[in-house]
Amino acid sequence: MMRKLIGTCLLLMIFLFAEAQTNVFLIGRTLGEKVIANGDTLRVYGFAPSLSTHPPIPAPLIEANQGDSVHIDFWNVSQLHHHTIHLHGLDVDQANDGVPMLSFSVDHMEHGWYHFEAPHAGTYLYHCHVGSTLHLQAGMYGPIIIRPSDGSNTTWDGGYAFDTETLLFMSELDTFWHTDSILDHEHIDGAVHDTLLVPKYNPDYFLINGLSDQQLEDSVELNSKTNYVNYFRLVNIGYCTNKVIFPSSLGARIVDSDGRPLPIEEFSDTIEVYPGERYGVLVESSVPILDSIEVHYFDMMTSELKNIQHVKVDIRVPNQVEEFENVIDFSIAPNPVDQDVRISFDLLKETNLSLRIVSIDGKLMLSEFPRVYEQGKHTLVLSTNEYASGQYILSLSDGNNVTSKSFIKK
Ligand SMILES: [Cu+2]
CATH class of the missing domain: 2.60.40.2550 (Immunoglobulin-like)
Incomplete structure (x- = not known):
């Protein structure tokens, strides 16, 4: 009886103290398809969750709680190219960092395994690091969200509580870079420009969560209630500089940057996000709002404004609809x-x-x-x-x- 009790206690302790494990399965593809805002279908590279689905842009969200043990099984099914998964901003060891020259790359029909202990709660991203400029633009990128240890709606352990959250994952597409002649051209690690004449990057679609223009309407929006705290995760994985402009009535405050809390929160309606950067922004309104967040895309070399996308902000309650007629x-x-x-x-x-x-x-x-x-x-x-x-x-x-x-x- 005593032995049985000790056994049960031991099992319970193992259960309580074992770290949680998160398993992720991703398939690397180079023959994906994506419908863009004008209705055309573009060829893309990407990470797909299964063989029967085209790789979505952005790639599937990798999500874990702080302290979790995360295991990624990456299977490359893409004929021509090898790929990696670079875990951008996560403090992983070199072997798991996905920079091909410093760790390993994964050939066609091979599996690559990446492992990391989920670091500080925050917003990160992943992308292929083989021929980075081209493979990334071709679609091999996705978000990573590490939540607090208890998985709660707080920005990090002991951080700010929020009611809802919205990911704005910003990128662009140069449709010319998505033609077969460029995507199928032979190229080597980290030296894509040596063997491939890539024309100057000139994006013609400007994306939020992979969508633009009318695709964005009703797909990406802040649909909330008065006095709710909304947490925005801003990520830029394009080659433009983004300026995200919140309606001033939302009282936007930046609370974290690149996966770490800021020493003090900073009130600002306008937030500049450079390629690879992430920001956490809290917004809240005591009055109803029907407005939009503007995302401006600037050419990094010339600072020219290339495009503006809108994210609808709809903070109402049913009996307030009248006021907005x-x-x-x-x-x-x-x-x-x-x-x-x-x-x-x-x-x-x-x-x-x-x-x-x-x-x-x-x-x-x-x-x-x-x-x-x-x-x-x-x-x-x-x-x-x-x-x-x-x-x-x-x-x-x-x-x-x-x-x-x-x-x-x-
Ligand atoms: Cu790749």
Whole structure:
């Protein structure tokens, strides 16, 4: 009886003190497909969770609690190329770091095993480190989230509590880099430019969580309630510098950077995120908001603004919907614009609308007197032929509320 009791106690202790294990299985592919915002299908490289699925962009989220033992089984099924998994920002040992010259790379039909003890809670990322510039842009990247030891909704052990969280994983696509002639060209580790004439990187799709423009609407948004604390995880794995601009009424405060807490929180509506960087941002509103977060993409070499994407912010409660009946929510497409710009909006009732366009340096381009629009969907088409290249702010007003969004003239 006594022996049985000791045995049970021992088993219980092993159960209580054994570290949790997280197992991840990823398949490296070079024949993936991705639908982009214009409806075209692009060839991509990537990490897929199974043989029957195309590798998603970004790759599957790797998620663990601080202290967990994480084991990644990486199977390369991609014919032409070898790959690795580099665990960016995690303090792993060199053997598991996925830099091919310093650890190992995984050949076609081989498995590679990576192991790490989940370090400090925070936001990290992973990507292939073979021919990095090309393999990464081709789609071999994904997020890693390490949660506090108890898995709770806090930023880290003893950190800030939050109610909801939103990942904004930012990147770009240069569709020319996704053609067979480039993706199938023979190239060697870390020296892709020696053997492959890659044209200058010129992204034409600007992504948040792999989506852009109308794909983003209703897919990526902050849909929350008043007085809820929302935790944003901002990650940039593109080659542009991102500027994330929160509506000022959200009181954005940066609390962590690159997987570590900041010594003191920093209040700022605008957060610059350079390639490879991650930031944790808390937002909260005591009043209802229907607005958007703007993500600006800048060329790293020229600092030119290339594109703006919008993430909808919808903080309402059912009985507050009334207050927003007059807010005009509209979309601008295409953005950036070549010639004609389309402004689309859906009115809940007949509305007297006026429209204004002002350049970023304050020049009034267009000011339309109020015009009556019936209830329902409307699309206005404006020519921008006379506009100089640069950024413009377009506002729609019903006399009480003004909604403004920006667009870029190429
Ligand atoms: Cu690779």
